[in-house]
Amino acid sequence: MRRRLALLLWAVSLPLFAADCPDWTAVRAERELAALHARLSAWNAAYRREGTSPVSDAVYDQAGARLDAWRNCFPDLAREARPSTAGPAGELVHPVPQAGLAKLDDGAAVRAWLARRDDVWLQPKVDGVAVTLVYEGGRLVRAISRGDGRRGQDWTDRARGLPAVPERLPASAPERLVLQGELYRRLDDHVQAEAGSAGARGDVVGWLARERLDAARAARIGLFVWGWPDGPSTMAERLAGLEALGFPDTARWSRPVGDLDAVRARREAWYRGPLPFATDGVVLKQGRRPGIAARRAEPPRWAAAWKHPPREALAEVRGVAFPVGRTGRITPLLHLVPVELDGRTLRRVSVGSLERWEALDIRPGDRVVVALAGLTIPRLEGVAWRAAERAAVTPPGPDAHHRLSCWHPRPGCEGQFLARLAWLSGERALDIPGVGPGTWRALVAAGRVDGLLDWLALSPAALVTAEGIGEVRAARLASAFAAARSRPFAAWLAALGPPPGWESGAAPGWSALAARSPAEWRALPGVGAVRAEALGDFFSHPEVRRLAARLAEAGIAGFRPRQR
Template sequence: MDIQQTIQKLREELNVHNHNYYVLDTPTISDYEFDQKLKQLEDLEKKYPEYFDENSPTQRVGGTITKNFQTVPHQHRMYSLDNSYSKEDLIDWENRIQKVLGNVPLEYTCELKYDGASISITYENGKLKRAVTRGDGFQGDDVTNNIKTIKSIPLQLNGKDYPEKFDIRGEIILPFAGFEKMNQELIEIGEIPYSNPRNTASGSLKLQDSAEVAKRPLDCLLYFLIGNNLSFNTQFEGLETARKWGFKAPKEAKLAHNLDEVFQYIDYWDTHRHTLPYETDGVVVKVNSFHYQDELGFTAKSPRWAIAYKFKSEQVSTKLVSISYQVGRTGAITPVANLEPVQLAGTVVKRASLHNADQIEKLDIRIGDTVFVEKGGEIIPKIIEVDLSKRPENTEPTKYITHCPECQAELVRSEGEANHYCPNFYGCPPQIIGRIQHFISRKAMDIEGLGGETVALLYNNGLVRNYADLYELTVEQILPLERMAQKSAENLVKGVEKSKSIPFENLLFALGIRFVGETVAKKLAKHYKNIDALSKATMMDLILVDEIGERIAQSVIDFFENQENRIIVERLKSYGVQFEISEKINPNATDKLSGKTFVVSGVFSKFSRDDLKKAIEDNGGKVGSSISAKTDYVVAGENMGPAKLEKANQLKVAIISEDDFIKMINEN
């Protein structure tokens, strides 16, 4: 056997043993024998570098240093899940699904919801190509070198029947045993232990030295395959296939033939979850059929075909020490309960949200009360009840503040609003700092080298009063500030300069117009193309834009009617930021379908659904998610949903085939 064959045979053997040990939990050789084979392979690879392979088992030990993690767009967006907290919520969810599908018999895949760091891993020709964190769902950080150190993730897939390219999604987790061992080692050397497994797993992915990541007992549970030409048609088959290819797809997943079986699964794991070796906080329920998943589609944030059921939150009691008030970037006042520190769901809790004046009044919460605190669907803990049996005598009802705690302006509360607001929009420091912090954030202008604390430092030293001032900062101005070295100052100025190429839709979100979130900003940017057209839009113009209501429209008008905002926008223009949409040029694009709305339903032979939707948009048409009186055409493939067919006939919407659509866009 020649050297290359020997090296390849050793790699294959080690991959099998690795899979047996870390995925199947059934080792077939001793640790000593494994280490000897690995050492033999390392020696051969050093001696014969021409046979180097980035996916060799020897590469799992790490040692690659990553100073800056590259931001990479996801080919397929990573959506978040809608949450439910009761079986009634799940029944409502099924009813919504059946309205779209037409009361068809449904199967569900039930999976445990793992509390870890989301990851998307790309495989090409059976080899691990790239691993990217969830990020904002549209793009994340490339952490490939760190992911390769996790032994349960295959570098080379088993078999030959995998697609040429696909992504697999899952969670990077830190099992309890490994977490406790890491903490014990820290305690022994007098260091502060980690707070909880989830944050420790997430933080591990961004360590610069992959050799350090390799020392951590991370694991990876994978549960969703996405790509073209997959050889299966359901989520449950996907899990079985993933296991066959070598992935650690949890065996706790179960196929449920109806909602009653889903409830049985939830009830079982609500009591048995504490026997698992890692954290789980609920159950994910997915419509099993990929065809029905395609029919259901997505909302702006979540798939309609999946939902997370969250187990009842852990509760603890502690004492309320005081109430403080925070001012947000919009001027909204948030009351915060300061508590005696208490352990809750793996972290020490010292503060909890009290939401608003109505909530304080409803709870009748008073300083000195013993309160019950829980972590529900929110990250921030909340107070859910006061233990009146332990209330001290002679306590006074809490009086909500009347003036801003930062600038002393008298607070206002509009009719129908839950929150009090500080009206001093341009003079209240936390509002100004908050707006600039929002402007530089990742989903907005994504300014590297500039964080929230630095924004506060710049403001407090009189260097910025609004986000336009960032573009006039110099290294010489920044250097005298606390904790600012030459390199940090240079990086900050470079980061600001680089942000001038950020797309218009991000800039529009960054401006901080009230009620204009990420999705609304994209819709407005796409419709108006540039800031000048948007600034001149009337109320009627705005509410005719898809999903823009009166409240958003009025907020946009108010923003551009304000003279100070207009001055800031003009200044930003002069610095060269992107105030018009940069549309990708498609040489085949036309406006043939302009003014027409299409709904896509069924399975197609000449297009993927995504390609069909893109063809509609490339030719000036709009893709709707559901059939309504505004729909012009339904492009129907095989197995079109019966509910959509019925709705189309009822509204007399034209139903066309895939071939009809092709003729439509090819007509002169």
């Protein structure tokens, strides 16, 4: 059940964008609309061919709403009003259109829908691949993919290989039977709120696309029948009839509901509890509905969907930054036009690595898909579509930063130097209370810290010259800095940021460590050739040796030369 009447969904979402008209020339507007139009058409084509899409329904709906909003902003542009959903020739006509469902946005909409109806039932909105099954004389004669709801691909041969789709029905079956349902991947104790759809729909599509579907995979495809257009007039009779015909899932997962509280409770239970399939919401259905002759290729009035909270959102990239970490690793960061997702406002998202950014080539103006990892951390899912006009972005050179670069805040080194300071005061090194990135940023900006250890000599009078540090805080900082002198040698060594592996066979003082050759490092447990070379480079580096000498002058234990 996919593309739930895109026109209606886009119209519902349109007010979100109506007041957000970009400041574009007519030429650029034509190019930007064409780019989005082409992407939506490609998504539609992929869905018709394969029954799935590279993006979620929520992202598809948001993209469609964005296209309509831009058309309102530039009404003089002449272009096809909607992306094409035309499919390839040779498709089969659905005996009854698969019309999709109208969407209820929230509890208030559900309450209003319920107020006009009685005998309402609730079913999970199974996230799978929609199909129409046609039986004649008790035999399966047609299986048709959803396609555009009117026509779809011939899936008959594929369906006959699925244990969940009976090839023969009991003798009590009607002479001609049309069923509509969802082919889904069987899952074990799937919790939608935690795992999302887990790629279940894509798995089914991939399996059905194989030339030969093996028995093990075929058995993992289930069938949920959600429509019997010419079936009995009441829901109870339809459920009993489907079970007798060999389609038990429908009765098992259908519940009568009387009010919003009942709907909300069951929806929440299905969202957070274990199910044998992925879902993307619930479907409310009136028990009695019109017969097959009254069906149209439009959302029925007797059914509606209330989807689960979206797990993804479409976001516009405002800018691209390239923060450098303590070890010189560059982690591109996308600054976003603020977007709401699951009650949170997302303003930035990490790309993960410079290599991934280069592969995706994300620029300001591009639209990306973002999600929440673990419901808290923004995560980049991919690029939805690219801006027609590509802004110039110049990342740092891949060799500009490394583990032994940026010991001072010189131009281009500010980020890595501040990351070194933040590590030094963090809990894995000196663990200095009340000192974080903001403190270091203020001291560097005031010119008080130009090297990794300059803070050792700062008095309260010098500290108050930094923005945001008053006399009381300056006294506390001076006290914390003084207390750090008594931290053990291992903490001070960690503060300098040596490569991993220095802990193996750690010597009692600096002199012994600095005297080790790469071969001696490599002889230690867990230290390979690459790490041994990195350790040798670190302990022999001139800047590191100067820092060690300064710590020796300051009387820090472990750095003073051993007495003969």
